[in-house]
Amino acid sequence: MLTVPEVHLAPMLPILIVLAGALASTVLGFYLPRRALTIINLVLLVLSGVSMGTLWNSGATAFGGSLQADNAAILLGLTILIGSAMTLLVSLDTAYRARVSFPEFDAMLMYAITGTLLIAFSGDLITLLIGLEVMSLSGYVLATLQESRPAEESGLKYFLLGAAGSAILIYGIAFVYGATGSLNYAEIAARTAGLTPGNLGVLVGGALLMLAGFAFKVALAPFHQWTPDVYSGAPTSVSLFLSTVVKVAAFAGMLRVFGGALQNAPGWAAVLQILIAVTLIVGNAAALFQTNFKRMLAYSAVAHTGFLALTLLGTPGVGGAALAYYLLIYTLMTAAALAIVAALQRSERGMEISDLRGLYYRHPAYAVALAACLASLAGLPPFAGFFGKYLAFQAALQSGYVWLSVLAALASVAALVYYLRPAMLMFMPDRTPAREYAHGERTATTFTVALGIIGVTVLGILPNLWYGWVANPAIWGTLAGR
Amino acid sequence: MIHLMIFLPLLGSLLLLATPKRWREEVAGFVAALTLGLGLLIWRGGGAELFSVNWVPALGVTYSVALDGVSLTLALVTAFMSFIAVLYAARRVENPGTMLSLVLAMETGLLGIFAARDLVLFYVFFEDALLPALLMLAIYGKPNRMRALVKFAAYTLFGSLLMLLSIIGVKYYGGSPTFALADLVQYPVRGASQTWLYLGFLAAMAVKLPLWPLHAWLPDFHEQNHDSGVPDVMGTLYKVGGYGLFQFALPLFPDASLELRPILMGLAAFTALYAAWIAFRQTDWKRLLAYAGLSHMGFVALGVFSLNETATIGAMYLLAFQNVYTGALFLAVGMLQERVGSVHTRVGGVMTQAGALGGMTLALWFASIAVPGLAGFVGEFSVLLGAYQVQPWLTFVAGLSTIAAAAYALTAFQTTFWQGRPLGGVRVADLRHTEWLVLGLPLAVALFFGVYSAPALNLIQPAVRGVLAALGGS
Numbered sequence: 001m002l003t004v005p006e007v008h009l010a011p012m013l014p015i016l017i018v019l020a021g022a023l024a025s026t027v028l029g030f031y032l033p034r035r036a037l038t039i040i041n042l043v044l045l046v047l048s049g050v051s052m053g054t055l056w057n058s059g060a061t062a063f064g065g066s067l068q069a070d071n072a073a074i075l076l077g078l079t080i081l082i083g084s085a086m087t088l089l090v091s092l093d094t095a096y097r098a099r100v101s102f103p104e105f106d107a108m109l110m111y112a113i114t115g116t117l118l119i120a121f122s123g124d125l126i127t128l129l130i131g132l133e134v135m136s137l138s139g140y141v142l143a144t145l146q147e148s149r150p151a152e153e154s155g156l157k158y159f160l161l162g163a164a165g166s167a168i169l170i171y172g173i174a175f176v177y178g179a180t181g182s183l184n185y186a187e188i189a190a191r192t193a194g195l196t197p198g199n200l201g202v203l204v205g206g207a208l209l210m211l212a213g214f215a216f217k218v219a220l221a222p223f224h225q226w227t228p229d230v231y232s233g234a235p236t237s238v239s240l241f242l243s244t245v246v247k248v249a250a251f252a253g254m255l256r257v258f259g260g261a262l263q264n265a266p267g268w269a270a271v272l273q274i275l276i277a278v279t280l281i282v283g284n285a286a287a288l289f290q291t292n293f294k295r296m297l298a299y300s301a302v303a304h305t306g307f308l309a310l311t312l313l314g315t316p317g318v319g320g321a322a323l324a325y326y327l328l329i330y331t332l333m334t335a336a337a338l339a340i341v342a343a344l345q346r347s348e349r350g351m352e353i354s355d356l357r358g359l360y361y362r363h364p365a366y367a368v369a370l371a372a373c374l375a376s377l378a379g380l381p382p383f384a385g386f387f388g389k390y391l392a393f394q395a396a397l398q399s400g401y402v403w404l405s406v407l408a409a410l411a412s413v414a415a416l417v418y419y420l421r422p423a424m425l426m427f428m429p430d431r432t433p434a435r436e437y438a439h440g441e442r443t444a445t446t447f448t449v450a451l452g453i454i455g456v457t458v459l460g461i462l463p464n465l466w467y468g469w470v471a472n473p474a475i476w477g478t479l480a481g482r
Numbered sequence: 483m484i485h486l487m488i489f490l491p492l493l494g495s496l497l498l499l500a501t502p503k504r505w506r507e508e509v510a511g512f513v514a515a516l517t518l519g520l521g522l523l524i525w526r527g528g529g530a531e532l533f534s535v536n537w538v539p540a541l542g543v544t545y546s547v548a549l550d551g552v553s554l555t556l557a558l559v560t561a562f563m564s565f566i567a568v569l570y571a572a573r574r575v576e577n578p579g580t581m582l583s584l585v586l587a588m589e590t591g592l593l594g595i596f597a598a599r600d601l602v603l604f605y606v607f608f609e610d611a612l613l614p615a616l617l618m619l620a621i622y623g624k625p626n627r628m629r630a631l632v633k634f635a636a637y638t639l640f641g642s643l644l645m646l647l648s649i650i651g652v653k654y655y656g657g658s659p660t661f662a663l664a665d666l667v668q669y670p671v672r673g674a675s676q677t678w679l680y681l682g683f684l685a686a687m688a689v690k691l692p693l694w695p696l697h698a699w700l701p702d703f704h705e706q707n708h709d710s711g712v713p714d715v716m717g718t719l720y721k722v723g724g725y726g727l728f729q730f731a732l733p734l735f736p737d738a739s740l741e742l743r744p745i746l747m748g749l750a751a752f753t754a755l756y757a758a759w760i761a762f763r764q765t766d767w768k769r770l771l772a773y774a775g776l777s778h779m780g781f782v783a784l785g786v787f788s789l790n791e792t793a794t795i796g797a798m799y800l801l802a803f804q805n806v807y808t809g810a811l812f813l814a815v816g817m818l819q820e821r822v823g824s825v826h827t828r829v830g831g832v833m834t835q836a837g838a839l840g841g842m843t844l845a846l847w848f849a850s851i852a853v854p855g856l857a858g859f860v861g862e863f864s865v866l867l868g869a870y871q872v873q874p875w876l877t878f879v880a881g882l883s884t885i886a887a888a889a890y891a892l893t894a895f896q897t898t899f900w901q902g903r904p905l906g907g908v909r910v911a912d913l914r915h916t917e918w919l920v921l922g923l924p925l926a927v928a929l930f931f932g933v934y935s936a937p938a939l940n941l942i943q944p945a946v947r948g949v950l951a952a953l954g955g956s
Contacts (some may be wrong), residue, residue: 321953380613381606387538392652409643416639424620424631464538471540
């Protein structure tokens with residue numbers, strides 16, 4: 001006889017609301033202008049956030065633990081929603097100029113967000129994989145959506161490398177399943193303790209394959225090569241989405257897997273620290289030599305991946321909290337910086353760094369905001385980037401990775417140089433004609449930038465507003481479920 | 483009151499953005515004067531007690547501030563020189579709104595550095611003072627500022643990020659619940675890790691002092707800054723390395739300070755002599771002053787590293803008043819530049835037409851090269867006296883730089899203010915209006931504390947004794 005599986009709707013609600021937005025965009029696109037759809041989607045994102053709020057501390061699960069709305073999921077999910085909302089707001093102004101202003105753009109974006117939320121809420125490897133694929137497939141389309149050579153090239157590159165990454169990840173999942181006989185995070189974590197040496201070898205192999213797969217997704221060197229081309233080739237609002245929301249989700253997945261399921265598995269941490277070291281060196285060194293501002297931000301995203309990944313080396317209590325704090329800050333500052341680029345660029349190639357000269361005298365508010373973003377990205381107080389970096393250093397240092405922390409500190413110096421140059425150029429007087437798009441300042445973009453700057457400043461002066469929520473070690477102790 | 487003193491300049495700086503153009507100078511002057519007044523009130527009241535609240539409880543970061551002893555002295559000097567800088571900028575800089583705003587914003591950072599009694603808070607203020615300095619250089623600097631900017635920022639961040647790691651390490655390895663200095667001293671780190679953490683901390687302070695070989699940013703920074711010398715004044719105030727070492731490094735890393743003492747004293751002595759030697763060859767007044775300042779900072783470092791009471795008192799005294807007369811000298815160079823259009827040291831004959839400017843400059847130089855009766859002497863003499871008891875030969879080497887100082891200062895002064903007036907030179911005006919105050923007040927301070935050092939020593943001496951007593955004497 002057929003038995004109906006138990007399905008709890010509540011923990012799925014935040015994801016379903018976003019999915020509804022995606023479906024609505026697909027269907028209503030025939031009847032409504034895109035602007036209306038975007039606004040509907042924004043409202044749905046807010047609703048999704050509210051439904052997440054009601055799940056706080058409930059620890060609800062669905063599908064026998066395959067989907068779990070624990071506090072960790074909610075904190076990461078909120079970060080995802082904030083980044084997504086910022087993307088939508090920016091696209092309100094710039095999608096038309098970027099020639100991606102059609103309902104499919106919104107639909108794809110909402111599908112991608114659904115995928116990212118699935119990753120954050122995942123309770124086993126299959127859910128994770130489904131989320132990852134939904135996110136990635138939508139991402140490939142988003143990167144190619146614009147009708148231009150760079151966009152096509154970047155989309156293809158993203159697709160080919162992303163597919164390879166996914167394949168490696170799936171292979172890793174198979175290995176982990178082979179070693180432990182389970183796909184559920186909690187089960188895996190429980191079974192890693194008493195494995196036979198043979199199985200342990202398989203587990204280590206699986207963990208390393210999964211690490212490589214995730215390294216593709218978050219752009220850890222040497223798996224980062226697609227990033228600069230994709231981020232700079234895609235329309236700027238898409239770059240914004242890919243470099244914030246997608247990265248947050250991929251890190252959420254890494255946190256679930258390496259901070260939870262494979263927490264006690266040997267081997268991966270040693271490899272990860274080498275990947276981080278390479279990422280810090282490659283990302284920061286390459287960013288130093290960029291002349292295009294958007295491309296520089298792409299490399300800066302790679303460099304930040306290194307800092308973000310430092311937190312994974314910490315114990316889940318310290319590292320998870322640091323990661324959750326840093327991800328929100330990273331989203332706010334990167335999104336604000338790219339929003340300004342999106343508003344001021346003349347073409348989707350972004351701006352040359354030298355074009356920024358004298359921006360302060362042409363668009364004073366944007367220039368000050370961009371300077372604040374860059375200062376925050378560089379980790380200068382009183383902006384929140386400082387506390388993010390601080391927490392990352394702390395997580396790594398307290399787990400005994402002293403040399404890596406010192407390397408990260410030295411890499412930050414290089415980072416400062418490339419963030420500083422555009423920031424200071426903006427304030428230098430300039431007599432040549434303006435090189436920005438003349439009608440750049442629009443309400444929605446300005447609102448996004450203001451949101452980012454206010455967030456970064458307030459959270460920098462009063463970090464406790466967010467860190468107070470994420471700091472509770474109990475949240476991160478149960479990453480793998482109960 | 484202490485919080486008001488720290489944040490009033492920042493409020494003023496934000497207020498300036500909303501002030502109509504014609505009132506900006508008055509508002510800035512008023513805010514700067516009020517800050518100085520608050521400082522004097524705190525001093526009259528015997529200093530501000532430690533005030534501590536949790537800032538980020540989850541991280542153990544506190545907002546702990548106090549102004550007493552050395553920190554109060556330096557805060558007063560900062561408030562005083564910021565006021566002078568505002569006074570001069572208002573008259574000299576064209577459309578000074580942004581500059582005044584930055585000066586005030588930087589003042590908050592500096593006062594915060596001196597008031598902070600929590601390591602993370604110290605770091606935050608430390609970096610906050612950096613941003614206005616960078617912006618001043620970017621907005622008002624000379625053509626080659628980008629190189630100077632990147633150099634300055636890269637050196638500074640290189641040091642301070644290592645310091646940040648040390649800060650985290652001190653708390654973690656010591657097991658202290660918070661970053662407040664009082665707590666950290668209770669839970670000291672022992673053994674080899676203390677030495678490593680000290681080195682990390684030292685990296686930041688050595689850049690800021692600056693100490694050879696981390697000094698290369700300094701001459702470019704001063705050379706490329708605005709001609710008026712206002713950013714340079716703020717720049718001299720920014721040399722908080724000596725203070726940081728005294729206030730934080732000595733209590734937190736006592737064993738390591740003792741262990742590394744000979745090496746660090748050697749570096750300091752070398753810095754003093756080396757900088758004086760380079761200064762001799764400069765033909766740009768600002769570079770000359772920068773190297774002269776570097777030489778003095780070698781003295782400060784020598785005093786602090788020697789862990790000797792007399793020398794440390796001297797170092798703090800020197801640190802405080804060096805800011806006054808070197809800052810005023812930068813402004814004097816700004817005035818010179820305004821009159822003859824150059825900061826070259828071979829202008830010639832300015833004295834014949836601008837006697838007061840020449841006289842004031844000479845008097846300030848006397849203070850700088852430690853002529854008895856002026857503030858520089860008290861500091862340098864105490865440093866030499868105390869350091870001699872610890873490392874006689876190194877002190878002798880450092881002492882040579884006082885002779886070199888007289889040589890470079892007087893040579894440059896002679897070629898600029900005396901000598902023949904070049905044919906066809908423009909007529910040079912003498913001091914006008916507020917310029918008398920801008921140079922006169924610092925000179926009066928240098929003179930007063932050169933003759934009557936008790937008020938400053940009363941503040942510095944107990945603080946130094948307290949810190950060194952905790953080290954177990956020397």
